[in-house]
Amino acid sequence: MNRSQQLQALESDTIWDIIVIGGGATGLGTALDASLRGYKTLLIEGHDFAKGTSSRSTKLVHGGVRYLEQGNIKLVREALRERGYLLKNAPHLTSIQTFIVPVFSWWEKMFYGLGLKFYDLLSGKLSLGDTQILSKKETVAHLPTINAEKLSGGILYYDGQFNDSGLAIEIAATAINKGATVLNYCKAIGFLKTNGEITGVECIDVLSEKKYTLKTKVVVNATGVFTNAVVQMDDHTQQNLVSPSQGIHLVIDAKFFPGIDAMMIPKTDDGRVLFAVPWHDKVVLGTTDTPIEEILFEPKPLEEEIEFIIKHINRYCTTLITRTDINSMYVGLRPLVKQKTKVSSALISREHHLSVSSSGLITITGGKWTTYRKMAADAVDNAAFIGKFNKVKCTTAHTQIGDELEKENRMQEILKHDASLAEKIHANYSFTKVQIVYAVKYEMAICIEDILARRIRLLFLDAKLAIALAPMVASIMAPYLEKDKSWEAAEVASFTQLAGQYILK
Numbered sequence: 001m002n003r004s005q006q007l008q009a010l011e012s013d014t015i016w017d018i019i020v021i022g023g024g025a026t027g028l029g030t031a032l033d034a035s036l037r038g039y040k041t042l043l044i045e046g047h048d049f050a051k052g053t054s055s056r057s058t059k060l061v062h063g064g065v066r067y068l069e070q071g072n073i074k075l076v077r078e079a080l081r082e083r084g085y086l087l088k089n090a091p092h093l094t095s096i097q098t099f100i101v102p103v104f105s106w107w108e109k110m111f112y113g114l115g116l117k118f119y120d121l122l123s124g125k126l127s128l129g130d131t132q133i134l135s136k137k138e139t140v141a142h143l144p145t146i147n148a149e150k151l152s153g154g155i156l157y158y159d160g161q162f163n164d165s166g167l168a169i170e171i172a173a174t175a176i177n178k179g180a181t182v183l184n185y186c187k188a189i190g191f192l193k194t195n196g197e198i199t200g201v202e203c204i205d206v207l208s209e210k211k212y213t214l215k216t217k218v219v220v221n222a223t224g225v226f227t228n229a230v231v232q233m234d235d236h237t238q239q240n241l242v243s244p245s246q247g248i249h250l251v252i253d254a255k256f257f258p259g260i261d262a263m264m265i266p267k268t269d270d271g272r273v274l275f276a277v278p279w280h281d282k283v284v285l286g287t288t289d290t291p292i293e294e295i296l297f298e299p300k301p302l303e304e305e306i307e308f309i310i311k312h313i314n315r316y317c318t319t320l321i322t323r324t325d326i327n328s329m330y331v332g333l334r335p336l337v338k339q340k341t342k343v344s345s346a347l348i349s350r351e352h353h354l355s356v357s358s359s360g361l362i363t364i365t366g367g368k369w370t371t372y373r374k375m376a377a378d379a380v381d382n383a384a385f386i387g388k389f390n391k392v393k394c395t396t397a398h399t400q401i402g403d404e405l406e407k408e409n410r411m412q413e414i415l416k417h418d419a420s421l422a423e424k425i426h427a428n429y430s431f432t433k434v435q436i437v438y439a440v441k442y443e444m445a446i447c448i449e450d451i452l453a454r455r456i457r458l459l460f461l462d463a464k465l466a467i468a469l470a471p472m473v474a475s476i477m478a479p480y481l482e483k484d485k486s487w488e489a490a491e492v493a494s495f496t497q498l499a500g501q502y503i504l505k
C-alpha cells in the first residue's frame with residue numbers, strides 16, 4: 001500500500017464504476033467486494049482508515065447474545081455465519097475467545113445455559129465449541145477474581161475476538177491487491193450532478209490540500225456516524241438519517257481480572273450486557289449506550305459512563321478498581337438510524353440500513369464489524385443494479401484477508417537494512433520498531449497517531465506510555481517520510497494533546 005501510487009490514479013481521467021466514501025469496516029469491505037467483482041473501484045477516507053468507530057469496538061467477533069434475548073434469531077444466525085467466515089478468512093487477526101457468564105441462582109443457570117446452548121446451535125457447522133454449564137468451583141477457577149459470595153455457577157460459551165483497526169488496514173491492502181484504488185486522508189467535499197443524478201465526486205487530498213474532480217457511475221456513502229453530512233451534501237433538504245449513541249471502554253491491567261477467559265455480565269442496571277475481555281495482556285471493560293448530540297472524531301466519555309462501568313465491574317469482582325487504575329479509555333459512536341429516507345429505498349430487514357437517494361447515492365450504515373462483509377455485499381449488489389453493471393457474484397465469503405507471508409518478507413527486508421529495528425518499543429509490550437517502519441512504508445501511516453492508535457494499539461492500551469514513546473516513534477518515522485526535526489516536534493505536540501483525552505484525570 002503506497003499512498004503516492006494510489007494518489008496518482010486520481011490524476012487520470014478515469015470514469016470509476018464505484019466511488020466509496022468512508023474507510024471504516026463498511027466502506028473498506030465494499031471496496032474489496034466491488035474490486036473482486038471486477039468493478040473499477042475507488043475508496044476515499046477523510047482521515048486514517050478506521051479512525052472512526054471501526055477502531056473503537058469492543059473487539060468481539062460475535063453473533064450478539066443480546067439480540068437472542070430480544071428474539072432476533074435471524075440476525076443472530078447471520079452474524080454467527082459472518083463470525084465463522086471472518087475467523088476463517090483472517091485467522092491472523094482473529095481468535096476464539098471463551099466467555100463466562102456468572103449466574104447467581106438455579107433459574108439464571110437454566111435461563112442463560114439454555115440460551116447459550118441455543119446460541120451455539122445457531123452457528124451450526126461454524127460452531128466454535130460447546131457451551132458448558134459450570135459449577136461454582138469451576139467458575140471461580142476460570143474467573144479467579146469473581147465475587148463468589150452468592151455465586152451459583154457459570155455458563156461458558158465461545159465467541160471471537162479480533163484486532164479491529166488491523167483488520168481494516170488489511171482489508172484495504174487486500175482491496176488494493178485486487179485492483180481497487182484506496183486512499184486515506186482524502187475527503188469527499190461535494191458531488192457533481194447531471195440531470196439530477198450523481199456523476200462525480202469532489203474531494204480534497206487533506207495532506208497537500210489539492211482538490212480533485214472525479215467521475216463515477218455510482219457512489220456508496222459508508223461514513224458511519226458521519227452519514228448525515230454526506231446525505232445532506234447530496235440533498236441539503238434531507239433530515240438527519242442517523243443519531244449518535246456513544247459507547248465507552250476502560251482498559252485496566254490484567255492483575256484485576258487475571259486469566260484467559262472473558263466475562264459477560266448479562267444484565268446491567270440499564271438492561272444491557274457488559275464485557276470484561278482480555279486483550280494484549282490488558283483487559284477491556286465495556287461498553288455503554290448513551291445518546292449524544294455532537295458527532296466528534298474524538299468523542300469524550302461522560303463521568304456517569306465511567307462510574308457505571310467501574311460500579312458494575314466492582315460489583316462482580318473482588319479486586320476492586322478505582323479511577324487511577326484506568327490505563328486508557330476510548331469511545332466509539334454508533335449510528336442509530338432515525339428514519340427511512342423519503343426517497344426510493346432498498347431497505348434491508350437486518351440490523352443495517354441501506355437507502356438510495358433520488359440522485360442515486362447509496363447510503364449504508366448501522367450493523368456491526370462482524371457483519372461488515374454482508375453489509376458490503378448488499379451495498380455492491382445495489383451499486384451494480386443502479387450502475388447497470390454486469391452481474392457478478394460476491395466472493396468475499398471465501399476471500400483471504402491480508403498476506404502474512406508477504407508481510408513477513410517485507411519485515412525481513414527492512415531488518416536486513418537495520419537490524420536494530422527488531423528491538424521492542426517497550427519491555428512490557430511485544431510491539432517492535434520494525435512495525436513502525438512497515439506501517440509507514442506499506443500501510444499508509446503518516447503521523448504518530450496512525451502508528452500508536454491503529455497500527456500498534458498502544459494508545460488504547462496505555463495512553464501515558466504512548467505519550468512517553470511518541471518522540472521515539474516520530475524519530476523512526478521521520479527519515480522514511482523525509483521529515484525534519486521540526487516535524488517531529490510538531491507531531492509529538494499534537495499527539496500528546498490527542499492522547500491526553502485517553503487518560504482519566
Ligand SMILES: Cc1cc2nc3c(=O)[nH]c(=O)nc-3n(C[C@H](O)[C@H](O)[C@H](O)COP(=O)(O)OP(=O)(O)OC[C@H]3O[C@@H](n4cnc5c(N)ncnc54)[C@H](O)[C@@H]3O)c2cc1C
Nearest residue numbers: 022024025026046052053054058060188224247368369370
Ligand atoms: C462502542 C462500540 C462497540 C462496538 N463493539 C463491536 C464489537 O465488539 N463487535 C462488532 O462486531 N461490532 C462492534 N461495534 C460496531 C462496529 O464498530 C461498527 O458497526 C463499525 O465499526 C462501523 O463501521 P463503519 O465503516 O460503518 O463506520 P466508521 O468506522 O465510523 O467509518 C466511517 C468513516 O467515514 C469517514 N468519513 C466521514 N466523512 C467522510 C468524508 N466526507 N469523506 C471521506 N471519508 C469520510 C470517517 O473518517 C470514518 O473513518 C461497536 C460499536 C460501538 C460504537
